[in-house]
Amino acid sequence: MKFWKGIGASALVFTALSSWPALALDLKETPGIDSSLPPVSERVPAEPLIVDMAARGRTTGTPGGTLDTLIGRAKDVRLINVWGYARLVGYNEKLELVPDILEAFEVEEGRIFTLHTRKGHKWSDGQPFGAEDLRYYFEDVAMNEELNPAGLPPFLMVDGKGPKFEMLDETTVRYTWDKPNPLFLPELAKSSPPFIYRPAHYLKQFHAKFGKPEFIEEKAGAMKARGWAPLHNKLDDMYNAQNPDLPSLQPWVRMEGESDRRFVLNRNPYYHRVDSTGQQLPYIDKVIMTVADGKLIAAKTQAGESDLQARNLSFSDITVLKQGEAQSGYTTALWTNTKGSEISILPNLTVKDPVWRELLRDKRFRHALSLGIDRDMINRTLFFGLGKSGNDTVLDISPLYKAGYRTEWAQYDPEQANALLDEIGLTERRGDGVRMMKDGRPLEIIVETFGEHQSHDDALELVAETWKEIGVKLFIKPSQRDIVRDRAVTGDLVMSVWSGFENGIPTSEMPPSDFAPTSGDFLSWHSWGDYYETQGAGGEKPDWAPAVRLMDLYQSWLGSATAEERGKIWEEMLQIHADETIHIGLVSEVPQPVVINGVQNVPLTAIYGWDPGAQFGIHRMDEFFLDEKHRR
Structure with a gap:
């Protein structure tokens, strides 16, 4: 096209x-x-x-x-x-x-x-x-x-x-x-x-420059808006469909x-796309979106209440969904999730505790934690071996992929992990084998979760078992998303777990913003990201050499004019992440179930992601159509 x-x-x-x-x-x-x-x-x-x-x-x-x-x-x-x-x-x-x-x-x-x-x-x-x-x-x-x-x-x-x-x-x-x-x-x-x-023809009537003041005042009063600007902003809602x-x-x-x-x-009767036979798209007349308890969506889908479903379905639902195929007549396709990792452990490199800050910024420590994880066991136990063990990085679908990005420091090697921890000086242990930090505290890591995904807790339980072998005690602390983020803001967060990089399939033309401290939303370096977002008014200026280099590279990407330049910048940024193990990814490419019930032109093998991808969007949902049985 x-x-x-x-x-x-x-x-x-x-x-x-x-x-x-x-x-x-x-x-x-x-x-x-x-x-x-x-x-x-x-x-x-x-x-x-x-x-x-x-x-x-x-x-x-x-x-x-x-x-x-x-x-x-x-x-x-x-x-x-x-x-x-x-x-x-x-x-x-x-x-x-x-x-x-x-x-x-x-x-x-x-x-x-x-x-x-x-x-x-x-x-x-x-x-x-x-x-x-x-x-x-x-x-x-x-x-x-x-x-x-x-x-x-x-x-x-x-x-x-x-x-x-x-x-x-x-x-x-x-x-x-x-x-x-x-x-x-x-x-x-x-x-x-x-x-x-x-839509200028619609919104101008609510704009002080174009609209009639008495109309705007009347409309603002009816919608409880304090003036023309709040009224305009409320009605100007291109994304949320409100x-x-x-x-x-x-x-x-x-x-x-x-x-x-x-x-x-x-x-939309004025939609701009048509097929080569002259039929205007979309094929489907109407989409009905029904709100249901997220915990019940898999069961409702299995009962045949959805014609096309991926939202609120996860890998753990696949067995139940497959069991319902014969009775309800749908197909459960397995698409490739495009996140850099299904589960990623995130050390907070801007934690305010000075002892933890020094330790977490020591790449030998992060390497040791990574080497102390049996990713293959996690893949087999939680994902039936259908994922790919390795780092939180780009997937092999990406033109930027190199095998080393996935494998570097990601093999299970407790012997080398113990040697690295000894090299750091964490040689003293208490009676149960847990190492002692330099200030006398036991090496007990609290990993905070958002409490939204059981697979995160299950994976951490398995990580805890193998970290015992290297003298590290892991505690899981279920919480809520806002609370964990607040603790990152205050610097009290030591480590958290979430899914990996949103875009695991970048090209050189896509911005590498997630791979540098450009946003305060990232739990691995909130303070550096906040510094960038606020132009120095908040947060901390990066003072860790890899972070400084990542920001320099990101700024170079912003000023680049060719795909070749951008490709070289991406390559160095990805190599820094592989060398430093900034995120401790576990398993990637875990299948995303997509239930297809009477809908045609939906691919059985595809990618599933937010950016890029828009979930169904990149596969052009306007080209999907219903078979005769379901065309009601």
Whole structure:
């Protein structure tokens, strides 16, 4: 779906491979579509995005029907905007960035981005979508201090400066920075993107610059908003799907009138994608998302209450789900989870206790802890050997993968682990074999958990058994997510456990922000991340050589202009993580169960992740369709 060619030595053009005139496509009207709507030829763009199902190895679908799925909480209705995955640019299944909502984009010198919208593209309410909607976001939302007092988001800033924005014509805009901005396009392709466009025709009526003051005041009073800006921000809800009146470009849009336990999302009759037979996508008419207790979703899925389910299912549910296949007629596919590790132990390198800080920053100690874990036993015991033992790093699906990243310091070798701990000077032991720290405290590590995943506790129990062999006592402390994060903020957290790096399948074009201390959300180095996020107003400046180097490399990536530069930066960052064992990963590529009940074009083998991937999104849920039995 991508065609690109060089223009001179410094520019690339990305555009849709298919073209409307060349295919002379005969558009087909969707059966059952509201007869009051304009014909399909007036609803889709002049040059829609045309999907060749045969070339994608998929079946041309039959439109119609309702897909039922289960969510664990009401706010998960926003997942429809994740799974739909209509983005200005998005990832294809080869992890390439390609135009989607955009007809094409051009990149010059890594710093000049020209975006072309599709002529005749319309919002879900039938109003035109184009350059004005991008202009409105940039000039009247992002640059408005009342709506956005924090200023432009980081992905729009380079060395503290925003871009020059130009609206070249009704379908073309240009962003120009003084230096390269490699963050820009990947940000647009995220599961939760910034939506750098807004339905200007809808939101202007609530904007002080454009709307009628008496109307805004009346609406603000009705919605209990303190002024026009809070009102605008409340109604400007592109991601969370909390405003059913807000026009959308996604394949399904939320309807009015549902309860807070059952959400109905209807097809967008103005959606921009069609298949090569002329049938407008999405194939499925309606998606119904029903809220259920997260602990019961596996059982409800087994009983046939969901047509497509991955959310709130985990590896531990596979046995039960497989048992229900014959009775309920569904298939349980096993997709590859794309996190760097299913479970990762996170030493807090910015803990405030000076003794623990010195010990945790000693790579011999982290190596010893890693060598003291029998990952193969954990894989066999918890995951039937279906995962891959090793470090928290990139997976072999990633073009950046090297085998050493996974295996370095990750073999089970208690003898070498004991030797390293002796080398550090932790030779004194108490009667039960537990080593003593230099201040006389026993080497007892409290690993705090979020209490959300039984597999984390089970894995730590197994780690505790083998750490005994090296004189380390492990205590599991179940807690809650907010409490653990608060303890990281205060510096009281010594060690925690969570899943590994969110993106285990990066390319050089994806930002390595998780591999450097760029965010205070990371439990392994909160204070350094907070320092970066607050530009030195909070946290601590990194004073540990590997962290300093990782930040230098990250800054170099931000200033890079070529894929070759970015690839070399990624390689060094990944090698630092492998050499230092900053995270102690256990097992990766643990299968994610995906239950498919009468839904066609859903792959049986695929990747499952948040960024990149958008869970179902990268596999184009708008191309899924229901078989005749389930097309109700």
